Amino acid sequence: xxxxxxxxxxxxxxxxxxxxxxxxxxxxxxxxxxxxxxxxxxxxxxxxxxxxxxxxxxxxxxxxxxxxxxxxxxxxxxxxxxxxxxxxxxxxxxxxxxxxxxxxxxxxxxxxxxxxxxxxxxxxxxxxxxxxxxxxxxxxxxxxxxxxxxxxxxxxxxxxxxxxxxxxxxxxxxxxxxxxxxxxxxxxxxxxxxxxxxxxxxxxxxxxxxxxxxxxxxxxxxxxxxxxxxxxxxxxxxxxxxxxxxxxxxxxxxxxxxxxxxxxxxxxxxxxxxxxxxxxxxxxxxxxxxxxxxxxxxxxxxxxxxxxxxxxxxxxxxxxxxxxxxxxxxxxxxxxxxxxxxxxxx
Numbered sequence: 001x002x003x004x005x006x007x008x009x010x011x012x013x014x015x016x017x018x019x020x021x022x023x024x025x026x027x028x029x030x031x032x033x034x035x036x037x038x039x040x041x042x043x044x045x046x047x048x049x050x051x052x053x054x055x056x057x058x059x060x061x062x063x064x065x066x067x068x069x070x071x072x073x074x075x076x077x078x079x080x081x082x083x084x085x086x087x088x089x090x091x092x093x094x095x096x097x098x099x100x101x102x103x104x105x106x107x108x109x110x111x112x113x114x115x116x117x118x119x120x121x122x123x124x125x126x127x128x129x130x131x132x133x134x135x136x137x138x139x140x141x142x143x144x145x146x147x148x149x150x151x152x153x154x155x156x157x158x159x160x161x162x163x164x165x166x167x168x169x170x171x172x173x174x175x176x177x178x179x180x181x182x183x184x185x186x187x188x189x190x191x192x193x194x195x196x197x198x199x200x201x202x203x204x205x206x207x208x209x210x211x212x213x214x215x216x217x218x219x220x221x222x223x224x225x226x227x228x229x230x231x232x233x234x235x236x237x238x239x240x241x242x243x244x245x246x247x248x249x250x251x252x253x254x255x256x257x258x259x260x261x262x263x264x265x266x267x268x269x270x271x272x273x274x275x276x277x278x279x280x281x282x283x284x285x286x287x288x289x290x291x292x293x294x295x296x297x298x299x300x301x302x303x304x305x306x307x308x309x310x311x312x313x314x315x316x317x318x319x320x321x322x323x324x325x326x327x328x329x330x331x332x333x334x335x336x337x338x339x340x341x342x343x344x345x346x
Contacts, residue, residue: 003045003137010039015133022136022153045140062090062305063120065100065111065138067128076221076249077277078294079127082148085298086124093306095121111138122305124148130190144312146305148297150190156308157319158301162191165290165324166198169272172288172326173242174206177334178270182214182233182240184226184250192246195274199244218246226253234261234269241270241335248273248280248289251331255283270332276325285330292324 004022008015013032021028021036028036039045066083087097098118100111111134115123122144128135130150139145139152151157173181183199186192203210213236216229226245233240234257245251251273255265263269266285273280276291300320308315 004133006043007036007039007045010043011035019131019133019136058121059119060095061118061120062095062097063100063115063118063123064097065123065125065128065135078275078292081294082126082298085295086302089299089302090306095306110134112141115143122146122309124301124305144305144308146301148301151319154317156304156317158297158304159319159321160292160297161321161323162194163198165292166195167202168326169244169290170199170202172328173272173332174202174208176332178242179208180241181210181244182216183244184216184218184229184246186218186220186246214240218250220247221249223250223253226250227257230254230257231260234258234263242332243269243271245271245273248275248277248287251287252283266331266333270335272332276327280327280329288329288332289327290324291327293322297322
């Protein structure tokens with residue numbers, strides 16, 4: 001089985017460079033991209049034999065790679081619901097689910113070695129650093145793969161509609177009269193990029209120019225960092241009238257920052273989150289957010305992975321986009337002095 005290490009040795013470049021080329025990152029030179037891609041084709045990297053799926057004796061075991069990118073891990077409600085519905089759907093189809101680990105018994109294994117030792121029928125990859133060499137190695141291996149919130153070539157991907165969800169949220173915030181909108185985005189990932197793209201498209205369509213100081217990098221599910229960043233934004237002489245947090249948990253940090261500044265939400269500052277988890281609807285005021293359909297994401301991931309395992313010749317390898325829903329809470333209102341606010345007070 002050809003690995004990305006084999007390609008890196010053949011090309012004389014690092015494993016991480018090979019990983020970035022195979023996943024379409026733009027910062028690599030054209031010459032290096034061509035070299036890596038040619039070597040991958042020559043070595044037969046990533047080729048999955050459909051006939052092998054038929055010959056393989058089924059074990060009715062599915063692996064789940066969930067390496068907790070963020071500090072809450074399985075306590076994060078969004079992924080907890082995804083994995084719960086994934087397991088339920090898999091169990092209903094007669095499959096057992098096992099989490100991938102590096103340590104199996106007293107032996108340390110790569111993710112791919114673990115999958116082979118367990119003889120999984122297929123693997124779901126979710127909430128991990130998708131460009132880690134050993135994760136890419138697993139994604140490009142002989143195993144049927146489904147990914148959540150990331151797309152590899154040759155694998156089925158279940159994607160929340162992050163572009164559409166953020167566009168809906170941005171349109172709503174603008175419709176309430178806001179133009180001075182700050183966006184605390186999450187860490188570098190496909191999810192972050194797509195939400196940022198959705199946000200910027202709406203701003204461009206409405207002719208709104210967001211100053212660079214209103215774009216700040218935070219972390220998902222880190223309310224302490226969100227509070228620190230929001231405090232920085234609220235200390236500006238020309239502060240934003242609305243702050244978008246990377247997720248609902250982080251929005252709590254923005255609430256704390258506003259309170260410490262003596263600002264009332266939503267009268268003095270509007271705040272919105274993302275994810276639509278339960279906490280968003282019990283805090284006061286209720287949070288305006290985008291609710292991701294986590295149960296459908298998990299269910300579709302299991303359905304499509306099992307369909308691919310059992311009927312590889314009739315199952316398309318494609319991206320499945322799961323729609324999200326705007327939840328209009330009470331944390332976004334018209335900013336003071338805006339035409340919308342004046343009209344509402346008439």
